[in-house]
Amino acid sequence: MYSFTDITHWIDRLLRNSMTDGWTLFVEFILIGAVIMVAYALLALFLIYVERRVCAWFQCRIGPNRVGPWGLFQTGADMIKILLKELIRINRADRFLFRLASFMVIIGSICTFGALPFVKGLQAIDFNIGVFYLLAVSSLGVVGILLAGWSSNSKYTMIGAMRSGAQLISYELSCGLSLLAIVILSGTMQLSEIVAQQSEMWFIFKGHVPAVIAFVIYLIAGHAETNRGPFDLPEAESELTAGYHTEYSGIQFGFFYLAEYMNMFIIAAIASTMFLGGWMPLHIPGWEGFNRVMDYIPSFAWFLGKTGFCIFLALWVRWSFPRLRIDQLLNLEWKVLMPISLVNILLMAITVIL
Amino acid sequence: MIRYIKNIFLGIYCLLQGMYISMLNMIRPKVTEKYPENRGRKEMMERFRGLLTMPHNEQNEHKCTACGICMINCPNGTIQVISRKEPDEATGKEKRVLDRHLYDLGSCTFCALCTIACPQDAIAWSPVFEHTVFTRNKLVKQLNREGSKLEVKTGKS
Incomplete structure (x- = not known):
């Protein structure tokens, strides 16, 4: 299987030959940042297109099909429109926090995006506490959402932000607990190590029943964390117009929008990394020929395929179910998902010991 | 306790049923007409009052x-x-x-x-x-x- 470390090392050597070590590091930081941000924006645009198309299919419509072939440039046109829009000043809003909130949301999501192992050898930063980092940084978004709700000086945003705070903080628990089950199974928090351990078999198969339960719980909790689907109380349009981003306009709204879609991608990517093997091809122990054939499929195809599968599951759920009430939402978390994931961790520990 | 577990499985069953139905809707062929493209080919209904x-x-x-x-x-x-x-x-x-x-x-x-x-x-x-x-x-x-x-x-x- 081709490793992208060759390319990265080649670039590194090229830079080191022409400048000092400090400057090399600086240029590499900027390069990686630029690549990640461009990839982030492009992926988000594509995801918005996919979402609109799939949602249209679920509702027996066709979806965007006018701008470009199959409507592919529709989201690009939307982006240009949103960039040209006026940024409206809200009367008696806390201007500094109001501006800061949209950046907080998108910074949290870009930081998470940057640490994901995309392809073999393409991972911007490989912590030894990678899972911990992902969980910590992805929950930074809730600060942005609360700030947005508080600073816009509007009752809708306030209620939306409070709901969002309650929801995100409680679902963070079962999210973390279900990932903890995989950490117990793998014995490490380093993402590259977790992916490498799945070379014989993906964790969802290796971990027997507890891994499957953890996978399902992670999908539900992660879905709730993206504020979408049946859990979209923070922006329930029939009750709160648009929830915490009611007062935002132009590119500030665009940031919230991008962050929402990329959070969906990030949750799907984490699920595929932790449970479905990330960029690791499907290997079945004992079937040498089959494994070799699977190795010929490039690793980015595996990663994107698995992530796409998880994203499709999220869209499917989103367009199938009605919105939960706030008490049902908290019941689901505290009375169902939390106890199950706690028991699940115990189960996983027993399986690992045996 | 038994009712709690039963409720969970019942809930999962109902959710899967809902997802099955929405999937049926998704793979159903779409009836939307693309108007300017099918101009001239489109046959209106017999009783249409134009x-x-x-x-x-x-x-x-x-x-x-x-x-x-x-x-x-x-x-x-x-x-x-x-x-x-x-x-x-x-x-x-x-x-x-x-x-x-x-x-x-x-x-x-x-x-x-x-x-x-x-x-x-x-x-x-x-x-x-x-x-x-x-x-x-x-x-x-x-x-x-x-x-x-x-x-x-x-x-x-």
């Missing part, structure tokens, strides 16, 4: 006797039947003949009271639906063609 017409046969003859029932029936004065008197060739008596049958598409509500009331079935609906013009007076259409006359009935009426 435009009031007066069918003429090959000899440029219509069935309208200029009785004016359609004009009376029309709730918003869309139809105007203008007739003239002409001596009948067979009897020599004065007879009413259709001069112009004017139809204003701009005020028509497509209620079809005129076609239902017409005793001769002289007017009918056509499924043409592209009516866009730039000025309003182009919407007033003359339904009978130039030089057309009443179709002579053969056999008993």
Whole structure:
């Protein structure tokens, strides 16, 4: 299987030959940042297109099909429109926090995006506490959402932000607990190590029943964390117009929008990394020929395929179910998902010991 | 405790059922028409009320006797039947003949009271639906063609 470390090392050597070590590091930081941000924006645009198309299919419509072939440039046109829009000043809003909130949301999501192992050898930063980092940084978004709700000086945003705070903080628990089950199974928090351990078999198969339960719980909790689907109380349009981003306009709204879609991608990517093997091809122990054939499929195809599968599951759920009430939402978390994931961790520990 | 576990499994079963139904909807072929692309190929429904017409046969003859029932029936004065008197060739008596049958598409509500009331079935609906013009007076259409006359009935009426 081709490793992208060759390319990265080649670039590194090229830079080191022409400048000092400090400057090399600086240029590499900027390069990686630029690549990640461009990839982030492009992926988000594509995801918005996919979402609109799939949602249209679920509702027996066709979806965007006018701008470009199959409507592919529709989201690009939307982006240009949103960039040209006026940024409206809200009367008696806390201007500094109001501006800061949209950046907080998108910074949290870009930081998470940057640490994901995309392809073999393409991972911007490989912590030894990678899972911990992902969980910590992805929950930074809730600060942005609360700030947005508080600073816009509007009752809708306030209620939306409070709901969002309650929801995100409680679902963070079962999210973390279900990932903890995989950490117990793998014995490490380093993402590259977790992916490498799945070379014989993906964790969802290796971990027997507890891994499957953890996978399902992670999908539900992660879905709730993206504020979408049946859990979209923070922006329930029939009750709160648009929830915490009611007062935002132009590119500030665009940031919230991008962050929402990329959070969906990030949750799907984490699920595929932790449970479905990330960029690791499907290997079945004992079937040498089959494994070799699977190795010929490039690793980015595996990663994107698995992530796409998880994203499709999220869209499917989103367009199938009605919105939960706030008490049902908290019941689901505290009375169902939390106890199950706690028991699940115990189960996983027993399986690992045996 | 047993009810709690039972509820969870029941919930999962119900959710899966819902997802199955939405998946059926997703793979169902879509019926949306892509309009400007299928222009000319699109067949409208047989009973679609697009435009009031007066069918003429090959000899440029219509069935309208200029009785004016359609004009009376029309709730918003869309139809105007203008007739003239002409001596009948067979009897020599004065007879009413259709001069112009004017139809204003701009005020028509497509209620079809005129076609239902017409005793001769002289007017009918056509499924043409592209009516866009730039000025309003182009919407007033003359339904009978130039030089057309009443179709002579053969056999008993």
